[in-house]
Amino acid sequence: MTRHQRILIYGYGNPGRQDDGLGAAFIAKMEDWLRQNPVPGINLDCNYQLNIEDAEHIAHKDLVVFVDASQEDIEDYTFTAINPNDARVEFTMHAVSPAFVVDLCRKMFHRAPDAYLLHIKGYEWDFAEQLSDAATRNLEAAFDFLTEIIRNKKSFDNAIITKQDVTH
Amino acid sequence: MTKKITIEPVTRVEGHGKVTIHMDHQGNIQQTRLHIVEFRGFERFVQGRPYWEAPVLVQRLCGICPVSHHLAAAKALDVIVGAGTGEGLTPTGEKMRRLMHYGQFFQSHALHFFHLSAPDFLFGFDGDPAIRNIIGIALTKPELAVQGVMMRKFGQEIIRATAGKKIHGTGAIPGGINKNLSIEERDEFLKGADPLNADKMVSWAQEALDFFKYFYSSNKEMIDGFAHFPSNHLSLVRKDGALDLYHGVLRAVDTDGKKILHDIDYQEYTNYIEEEVRSWSYMKFPYLKSIGKENGWYRVGPLARLNTAEFIPTPLAQKEFEIYKALTNGKPNNYCLHMHYARLIETLHAAEVIRDLLNDPDLLGNDLVVKGTKQKEGVGLIEAPRGTLFHHYRINDNDQIEMANLIVSTTNNNEPMNRSVNYVAKAIMTGKEIITEGMMNSVEVAIRAYDPCLSCATHALGKMPLEISLYDEDNNLIDRKRS
Numbered sequence: 008m009t010r011h012q013r014i015l016i017y018g019y020g021n022p023g024r025q026d027d028g029l030g031a032a033f034i035a036k037m038e039d040w041l042r043q044n045p046v047p048g049i050n051l052d053c054n055y056q057l058n059i060e061d062a063e064h065i066a067h068k069d070l071v072v073f074v075d076a077s078q079e080d081i082e083d084y085t086f087t088a089i090n091p092n093d094a095r096v097e098f099t100m101h102a103v104s105p106a107f108v109v110d111l112c113r114k115m116f117h118r119a120p121d122a123y124l125l126h127i128k129g130y131e132w133d134f135a136e137q138l139s140d141a142a143t144r145n146l147e148a149a150f151d152f153l154t155e156i157i158r159n160k161k162s163f164d165n166a167i168i169t170k171q172d173v174t175h
Numbered sequence: 176m177t178k179k180i181t182i183e184p185v186t187r188v189e190g191h192g193k194v195t196i197h198m199d200h201q202g203n204i205q206q207t208r209l210h211i212v213e214f215r216g217f218e219r220f221v222q223g224r225p226y227w228e229a230p231v232l233v234q235r236l237c238g239i240c241p242v243s244h245h246l247a248a249a250k251a252l253d254v255i256v257g258a259g260t261g262e263g264l265t266p267t268g269e270k271m272r273r274l275m276h277y278g279q280f281f282q283s284h285a286l287h288f289f290h291l292s293a294p295d296f297l298f299g300f301d302g303d304p305a306i307r308n309i310i311g312i313a314l315t316k317p318e319l320a321v322q323g324v325m326m327r328k329f330g331q332e333i334i335r336a337t338a339g340k341k342i343h344g345t346g347a348i349p350g351g352i353n354k355n356l357s358i359e360e361r362d363e364f365l366k367g368a369d370p371l372n373a374d375k376m377v378s379w380a381q382e383a384l385d386f387f388k389y390f391y392s393s394n395k396e397m398i399d400g401f402a403h404f405p406s407n408h409l410s411l412v413r414k415d416g417a418l419d420l421y422h423g424v425l426r427a428v429d430t431d432g433k434k435i436l437h438d439i440d441y442q443e444y445t446n447y448i449e450e451e452v453r454s455w456s457y458m459k460f461p462y463l464k465s466i467g468k469e470n471g472w473y474r475v476g477p478l479a480r481l482n483t484a485e486f487i488p489t490p491l492a493q494k495e496f497e498i499y500k501a502l503t504n505g506k507p508n509n510y511c512l513h514m515h516y517a518r519l520i521e522t523l524h525a526a527e528v529i530r531d532l533l534n535d536p537d538l539l540g541n542d543l544v545v546k547g548t549k550q551k552e553g554v555g556l557i558e559a560p561r562g563t564l565f566h567h568y569r570i571n572d573n574d575q576i577e578m579a580n581l582i583v584s585t586t587n588n589n590e591p592m593n594r595s596v597n598y599v600a601k602a603i604m605t606g607k608e609i610i611t612e613g614m615m616n617s618v619e620v621a622i623r624a625y626d627p628c629l630s631c632a633t634h635a636l637g638k639m640p641l642e643i644s645l646y647d648e649d650n651n652l653i654d655r656k657r658s
Contacts, residue, residue: 021235021342022342022343023232023234023235023343024235031342053341053342054341054342055241055341055342058286058327059286059289059290059309059323059324059327060324060325060327060328060331062324063324063325063328064328107310110310111309111310111313111320111324114310114313114314114317114320115313115317115320115321115324134217134220134235
């Protein structure tokens with residue numbers, strides 16, 4: 008972690024749609040944790056969705072961890088390196104994927120941070136602000152995982168927990 | 176053999192669209208339908224909630240235009256708290272809301288142009304889909320991509336400063352606003368280092384418009400020939416007929432420009448507009464009651480707004496408006512792809528309005544909220560980037576919402592989007608046995624011109640590919656393609 012001076016942890020999702028708010032909940036929890044355990048160089052942000060201006064946002068960082076809710080077939084969470092070559096465009100969508108943001112950053116600014124996705128399993132998606140119990144448990148586990156890396160200055164690359172069929 | 180072609184975006188949670196195209200045995204297009212699954216449960220969800228929560232609650236509807244819902248709800252609740260209909264707020268309250276709204280317009284229109292529509296023009300409707308997006312622009316015209324990204328960022332920062340935060344902003348409250356603009360915020364937007372300042376945004380908006388006009392001058396036949404059909408047009412206009420995206424009276428004109436809805440007070444919209452339910456679609460079909468279901472449908476959005484408005488109250492956009500109107504000899508413009516032209520004129524207008532507002536000392540005032548005699552019912556209308564947005568609430572004696580009705584912009588454009596798909600399908604698919612990627616994208620181009628919001632309410636990381644399924648007359652799947 009020492010080679011990364013400027014780190015951004017970026018949660019996204021709609022907290023008004025139950026477990027889609029996992030990204031925002033993670034950032035809120037991280038804010039509390041950083042107040043107790045200050046770590047220079049770590050910035051936090053969250054938004055409803057990723058979009059093209061995030062390419063400029065991450066261009067000023069050395070490392071970015073995107074945090075999002077997942078509907079994929081995973082157990083609790085995964086932590087994967089983002090491959091910009093996986094960028095793809097979606098029909099009439101007003102949002103883009105983490106890989107798209109990193110790829111756009113690379114092509115526009117000729118550099119891009121090391122980027123990872125912390126993907127936390129969600130279950131309920133109705134109009135409500137509270138996370139489901141199972142998603143809350145997954146949030147805790149994912150939070151412990153990431154703070155352990157930060158606290159002990161571990162390598163993010165060595166921490167990758169992947170699943171073969173997870174795509175960005 | 177009759178064939179049914181289905182173009183189906185697969186979505187994540189709810190809200191999706193698909194296109195079905197029916198061909199007869201001779202390859203003629205018999206019927207086209209754009210199906211959009213619209214989540215209607217929200218109106219029931221807000222029932223029973225305290226009315227003052229609505230401006231924040233409604234932002235759950237959409238991750239891309241939460242500001243439009245936030246402001247439309249606040250405008251409806253202005254009426255309920257006795258603050259009047261759009262004109263009763265304090266100068267600071269109204270102008271802060273306008274700044275938020277025009278910031279939203281600016282960033283939303285910039286996204287649509289640079290990310291969703293310009294790539295179609297730069298690389299062609301049948302261009303390589305891998306680069307037919309802003310990444311392709313970044314590779315071939317990097318300065319244009321930077322403009323798009325930074326224009327989005329500027330608009331987002333305006334929203335953050337006026338709404339208070341990126342997610343679930345709280346800026347607009349019933350009867351006004353909960354914060355003013357600080358001198359530091361104002362100066363940052365006015366005098367910030369290039370490119371993030373208002374002057375640069377005005378000049379970039381002008382450049383984007385010039386880019387489109389240049390493209391149009393070389394491709395007039397293609398643009399004018401794409402899904403051109405007559406329609407009615409509806410939008411808010413200021414009482415003197417000016418383009419106004421935040422407040423006004425409701426006006427509709429027919430395809431010849433004759434007024435068919437005469438600048439009505441939108442509190443009475445139910446007297447003039449009705450929504451038809453069709454068995455094959457979850458999304459309703461609004462129409463003007465006075466004309467009827469068959470011919471009373473209308474378009475909303477940039478094209479409609481520049482057809483209903485008589486002038487634009489900022490100088491650069493007005494100059495462009497005059498050039499634009501001359502193309503149709505002052506008559507309503509019914510060219511589908513001129514939606515992009517109109518959108519870019521509005522982008523320039525939004526940049527000018529933002530700059531003017533930032534120079535207005537009222538934004539720094541402290542008189543933020545007004546209250547009056549409480550009412551039981553209120554309607555809030557606003558021009559969202561993609562068209563007219565209706566919010567209607569009624570409350571009970573316990574200050575709880577007992578009725579909510581929303582007509583969102585994409586619903587207002589339901590019939591014209593269907594007609595555009597039909598037009599394009601007939602033009603490019605008649606007699607064809609193979610559905611090419613270019614054909615598929617042409618259908619998308621027709622839909623995309625309206626900038627519909629199909630599935631923005633939630634977004635857990637997932638996919639929205641486009642899928643085409645080909646069925647025979649017995650509904651047996653004979654081919655399927657996915658982008």
